[in-house]
Amino acid sequence: MGVGRSLLLAAVVALSGAMPAAAQTPGGPSADAIMERASRAYKALSSFQADFRQRIDDPLVEQGESRGTLYQRGTNRFAMRFTEPANSAIVIDGTALWVYLPEDDPRNVRKLPMPGEPVYNYNLLAWLLDRPAEKYRATWLREESVDGNKTDVLLLEPNLPNIGFRRATVWIDRALGLPRRLEFDEKILIRTINLSRIRTNGTIPAAIFTFRVPSGVRVVE
16 A cells, blocks of 8 residues: 555545634643634635645555645645655645545546535645634643744644544644644554645645646546
8 A cells, every 4th residue: 555545545524513622731832822823824824835745654554755745725726746656646626626646546536526615634734724723622732843943732632523533733833823744643544744845825826726637547536
């Protein structure tokens, strides 16, 4: 099983509903305030772009690593363009979700209807930062440096079924108010994503959010 298939297995259904207020570690900063600031910073973005390194630890398969660039514009344009494995892509174009993982299935691309806005599951920022107080119980763990940037490390525990992970740990940049690292305990695997060279509110070419089906590849809907 390759990195792409592990990534596909990690996807979950869209989130909804309400949850109790966040908790905090005694003596530490307010987890509520940190997540609310992160949510405001996220919602204020016109676009987001960052290099990513993803590591998947699955006890049933070999450890998988991948990298590339993550893009987001608005609530319904999202893309993960992989350089390793080459040519892999996950694209939300505003009307559909495209998943092409040629290292696992070079002959087929999956096309799925977009479930709504904002799109969760693959859209990592929306998954965590859209209305977080309604979805998670947050606890401040510690402060930590990530690539020379000071961050607050928070534990997020869902209080709703069907969220798809048991817990998530997020490293929120104190200067940007946005995540630098994400770690998901997804029951069957641990997925860690590091974000670097974060660029916000810039112009992203429309082609990034358009999936062009490679020659000879079949679209599976």
